[in-house]
Each structure stands twice: as C-alpha cells, then as structure tokens.
Amino acid sequence: MTRPGRRKTWIRRVALLAATLAAGAWGYSGFYSIAPSEHGVVLRFGRVVADNVPPGMHYAWPAPIGRVLKAQLTEVRRIEVGYTMLGRKFTEARRSDLITGDENILKMMLVVQYRVAPPPTAFLLRAEDPHWLVERAMEASLSRRVASLPVDAVLTTARSELQIRVLEDAQALLDSYGAGVTLIDANLQEVMPPLPVSDAFTDVASAKKDAEQRIEQAREAGARTLANARSEAQRLTEEARGRRAERVSKAEGDAQRFVRLLPEYRRAPDLTRKRLYLEAMERILSRAKIYVIEPGAGETRPRITVLEDR
Amino acid sequence: MKKWVFLALLALALAAGYSSVVIVDETQMTVITRFGDPTRTLTDPGLYFKAPLPVDRALAVDKRLLVLDVPSREEAPREFLTLDKKNIEVSTYACWKVTDALQFMKTLTSRESAEAILRDAVLSACGKTLASHPLGEMFSITEGQMKLGDIQRTIHETCEAQLEKAYGIDIVDVRLKRINLPEANRSSVFERMRKERQRFASQYLNEGEEEAVRIRSQAKTKEQEILGQAYEEAKRIEAEAEAKAYAIYAEAYERDPEFYEFLRNMESLEKTLTQSTTLFLPADHPYLKGLTPWLALPKPIPTTDVTTPPPGTSGE
Numbered sequence A: 001m002t003r004p005g006r007r008k009t010w011i012r013r014v015a016l017l018a019a020t021l022a023a024g025a026w027g028y029s030g031f032y033s034i035a036p037s038e039h040g041v042v043l044r045f046g047r048v049v050a051d052n053v054p055p056g057m058h059y060a061w062p063a064p065i066g067r068v069l070k071a072q073l074t075e076v077r078r079i080e081v082g083y084t085m086l087g088r089k090f091t092e093a094r095r096s097d098l099i100t101g102d103e104n105i106l107k108m109m110l111v112v113q114y115r116v117a118p119p120p121t122a123f124l125l126r127a128e129d130p131h132w133l134v135e136r137a138m139e140a141s142l143s144r145r146v147a148s149l150p151v152d153a154v155l156t157t158a159r160s161e162l163q164i165r166v167l168e169d170a171q172a173l174l175d176s177y178g179a180g181v182t183l184i185d186a187n188l189q190e191v192m193p194p195l196p197v198s199d200a201f202t203d204v205a206s207a208k209k210d211a212e213q214r215i216e217q218a219r220e221a222g223a224r225t226l227a228n229a230r231s232e233a234q235r236l237t238e239e240a241r242g243r244r245a246e247r248v249s250k251a252e253g254d255a256q257r258f259v260r261l262l263p264e265y266r267r268a269p270d271l272t273r274k275r276l277y278l279e280a281m282e283r284i285l286s287r288a289k290i291y292v293i294e295p296g297a298g299e300t301r302p303r304i305t306v307l308e309d310r
Numbered sequence B: 001m002k003k004w005v006f007l008a009l010l011a012l013a014l015a016a017g018y019s020s021v022v023i024v025d026e027t028q029m030t031v032i033t034r035f036g037d038p039t040r041t042l043t044d045p046g047l048y049f050k051a052p053l054p055v056d057r058a059l060a061v062d063k064r065l066l067v068l069d070v071p072s073r074e075e076a077p078r079e080f081l082t083l084d085k086k087n088i089e090v091s092t093y094a095c096w097k098v099t100d101a102l103q104f105m106k107t108l109t110s111r112e113s114a115e116a117i118l119r120d121a122v123l124s125a126c127g128k129t130l131a132s133h134p135l136g137e138m139f140s141i142t143e144g145q146m147k148l149g150d151i152q153r154t155i156h157e158t159c160e161a162q163l164e165k166a167y168g169i170d171i172v173d174v175r176l177k178r179i180n181l182p183e184a185n186r187s188s189v190f191e192r193m194r195k196e197r198q199r200f201a202s203q204y205l206n207e208g209e210e211e212a213v214r215i216r217s218q219a220k221t222k223e224q225e226i227l228g229q230a231y232e233e234a235k236r237i238e239a240e241a242e243a244k245a246y247a248i249y250a251e252a253y254e255r256d257p258e259f260y261e262f263l264r265n266m267e268s269l270e271k272t273l274t275q276s277t278t279l280f281l282p283a284d285h286p287y288l289k290g291l292t293p294w295l296a297l298p299k300p301i302p303t304t305d306v307t308t309p310p311p312g313t314s315g316e
Helices: A002-030 A122-126 A129-146 A151-155 A157-176 A195-267 A269-284 B002-019 B101-107 B110-130 B148-169 B183-253 B257-272 B288-296 B302-306
Strands: A030-032 A038-046 A048-051 A056-059 A066-072 A077-081 A098-100 A104-118 A179-194 A289-293 A304-308 B021-024 B028-034 B038-044 B046-049 B056-062 B066-070 B079-080 B087-098 B169-180 B279-284
Touching: A002 A038, A038 A122, A038 B038, A048 A122, A066 A122, A077 A129, A098 B169, A104 A129, A104 A157, A104 B183, A104 B257, A129 A157, A129 A179, A129 B066, A129 B087, A129 B148, A151 A157, A151 A179, A151 B046, A157 B028, A195 B257, A269 B257, A269 B288, A304 B148, B002 B021, B028 B101, B038 B101, B038 B302, B056 B101, B066 B110, B066 B183, B079 B110, B087 B183, B101 B148, B110 B148, B110 B169, B148 B169, B257 B288
Parallel strands: A289 B279
Antiparallel strands: A030 A056, A038 A048, A038 A066, A077 A104, A098 A104, A104 A179, A289 A304, B021 B046, B028 B038, B028 B056, B066 B087, B079 B087, B087 B169
16 A cells, blocks of 8 residues: 555645646746847737837746737848749839820839837738838839829939829828838939830930930030130220321321421521422422423423433 | 546646637737637737637637739749730739638638639739729829829729628738739830830930030130230220321321421432332433433422421332
C-alpha cells in the first residue's frame, strides 16, 4: 500500500508543478514590449482598451483574453502606381497607360509615400488592407485628374500641380474609407508618351527649341542693328557739330580779318583799293589766256592782239 | 469508479463553459445560431455568453472594409462600349463591408460568394452606365464636360441599389481605377497623336519665324527712326551754324559793305578765272593802262570805276 500511495503523491506533485508552470507561462506571455518607433493597441475580450501604448515594457492579459497590436507610426511606406507587375519593364505594358483629357495616351509612373495616422486603431482595425487601399485610391485619383488635363499640361506645366491634386483627392478618399493613413508625398517618376509616338513628341520639343533659337537670333540681330544705328546717328550728329564749329570759326576768322583790315583800308581807301585790284589782276591774268581788243577796229571784226600764249 | 465519473463530468462542464463564452473582436461581428437558425447578432466587440456548443453556434463575420478589384489583377481588363460605340477597357475597384451579419449569413454565407455577386454587379453597372455616356464625357479638357465623377457615382448607386438591402452589405465605394483603349484601337490614336504633334511642331516653327520677322522689322523701323532723328539733328546743327556764321559775317561786313563787296569780288575773280580761262580785254581796260601808249587810246580811263567787274571778260 505504501508504494502505490507514494506513487500517487508523486504524480500529484508532478501534475501540480506542470499546472503551475503552465499557468506561469501563460501569465508570463502577457508581457510585451513596444519599440520606440511603434505604437501599441491593446484589446481585451476583443474590445480596444488602450489605443496609444507608449514604447517600453508592458503587461496585458494573455491570449485569448487579451490581444496586442503594434504599428510603426514613423515608418514611411511607399507604393508604386503604374509599374507593371513584371519588374520595371513598363515601356510597352498598358498597365501604366493613362488617357488625358484630349484623348492622348501617356505612360505614368507614380510613387506615393504614406504613414500610419495616429492613433493606429483605424489603420489596424478598420480596413483589411490599408496598403492596397492607398494604391487603389491613388490610381483612381490619378486617372480622373489626368482625364481632365491636356497632354501638354501633364507633360510640362501641370505636373507638380497634378501631384498635389492627386494626393489631396486620394487623401479625401482614404479618409472617407477610414483607412487610417496620412499620405505624405506623391511623386510622378515617369511621365512620357508611349514608344510608338515618342519621337513625334521629341520633334515638337526640338521645333520649339528651334523657334526659340530663331527668335533669339532675331533679337540679337535687332539689337545689333539698333546699336549700329545708334553709333551711326552719333557719328552724324558729331560730324554736324564738327562742321558747325568749323563754319563758325571760319566765319569768325573771316570777320576778324575784315575787321582788322578795315581801319587800314579806311586810312587810304583809293590807294588800297587800287593796290588790291592790281594785285588781284596780276594773279588772275598771270594764268589766263588774254586777248586784247582794239576799240577802234571793233566795228565789224575786232583786231586781236595776243599778249601771252601758253 | 465514482472518481472517474466525477472527472468526466468536470471535463464536460469545462468544455461547456468554454464553448458558452464568445469573444467578439473589434474587427468582427458574430452571429449566434441555435440548432442552425440564426438568433442574434453580436455587433459590438466584447465578451458574450451563449448556450454551449451543440445548441448555440457562434459564426464570426469580418466587418472590416474589404477591397475587391474588378476585374482582378490577374485578369485582363474588361472591354465596354461607350454611347458613341467606342471600345474602352476599364478596371475598377470596389470597397465593401458587411453591415448586417445575419442577412449576410443567410444569403451569402462566405466572402467568396459575396465577391462573386459584387463582381457581377459592378460589371453590369459599368456596362450599363458607360454605354450611356460618350467617350467625350470620360475624357475632356473642357470644364464641366468631364463626367467621370457622375459616371462613378451612377455605377456606385446602381450596385448599392442592387445589393445592399438584399445581402446585408454596404458598398462603400466603386471607382474606376483606369480606363484604357483596347490594343486594336491604339494604333489609330497613335496616328492621331502623331499628326497632332506634327501640327504643333510646324506651328511652333511658324510662330517662331513670325516672331523673328516681327522683331527684325521692328528693329529696322527703329533704326530708320534713329537715323532720321540723327539726320534731322545734324541738319539743325548745320542750320544753326549757318545762321551764326551769317550773323558773324553780317556784323563784320556791315561796317563797310562796299569794301566787303570789293574784296569779295576780287576773291571771287581769282577763284573763277583759272588757267583754262581765256580773257578778251578791251585795249582801254584799266589794267592795260600801261599798254595803251602803243595802242590807240581815245579817252582816259576813269579810275573810280574799278569796283565793277571789268567789262568784256568772259570765262570758258
């Protein structure tokens, strides 16, 4: 009797120990830690009892009574919209095609970045897969915005505006779904015409450049013409000024001479006059050919005497 | 023996106790069925009790927002016809969730069957709605012409009307993710795009040329204006100089106009009579006074007559 009795107590002890250990292990499994970048949400009997557990070591009821969910709040997640599933070879895949408002086809690749919005309860509990919701919302918003824009605007001027608008639209959509995400940035990585027409788009760009170059050349030529005209104008007026100075000084010189000569002349007008006359005649006649005509023989045919012949 | 019966009863009681506890999670609703008939729905999360297992059964239903791609990502996009008989490929997504778990359990029972009927509903709504709009209302740069928003709303409302009451689900949203043109129609679009680009290219070139010509002619006009002004200015300066010279001469010569005339006359004669000039002088010319004794000289020459130019001179 002693032996089975001893065995019974032995079994009892082992069972007790096992039960205690199991209970201890179960109790111990209630400890959990929240990393510095994480936020914790604690559920008890399926109900949220804490939605903002700070980083550190904590205790909650172990499963199945309690449940702890964690979410990275600072982590920036990204999703690509328009990339094909087959790697990054998007060039001829229609999955990245979008139709613009003027019914042109463009290939567009968008990368969106988002973060879990605090508190993370919405992100963790409201939607099955918020990550894919973000992608769908972005894609729908992008399609719709592009459908009202002309192709040239999408390619050039409206690009950054488009990014902002799409982000706003998608955020509104996601808020209406209660997805619990905050979109940070939408970035159009690639916007380009499909391969079969890309050369035509390049041609337009180069035509635009050519036209600009031509205008620039005309501007330069015009500026040159004007500069030349200005210097020519300068020359004309400068020359005129020069002539003015010359003319005035000549007049002054002549006048001076006359005024100086006058008193001398007045002292003996007749004599001076005669002298001047004779001197002038001398100079004139010394170089001219002269015929002297006798007055007496002047009735029908004058008699001519040659004084000098050169 | 008694001990074994006791142990068995205890185990049974524990099992019954455990199976009569229902935990409803935040993400779920639970339908309680009694002998297979749904009796109540537990919508709020928390701890609930029910009759133990063979009697009451708890069925959890996900109440989170679920997303469904129509067509799914693996399938090719569906083709639809617009009002103006153009083919378009459309892919959409629908967000939905279970709102009435009991109704859901009664009619659909599983997510898969729910997705199947939702997919059919979205496709038929798309077909109907897209067929009543021309392509120009899906893509337009004219303000107010683009009706994608309305089209989406109509599709959404059509699906809602068809499904919500009957199946206990809420269709939160239906959106067109992407509208494409079928492969066969793309070449004609590319052709049009190419033509349009060519038109733009030549337009840019023409405009550039036009602008360049305008700039050049503008410069030309300006040049003429500048030169004209300069000419005017030069003439003005010269006239001014002339006037000043006149004044200076007048002021000086006024003192003795007669003497001036005499001087000027001499000067002028000297200038005009050159080597090639031939002069015919009468023998009684005053200058030839010294010559006269050898010639017949009837009357004396008046010496005061010298101011007038010598008569009988002629230049060649």
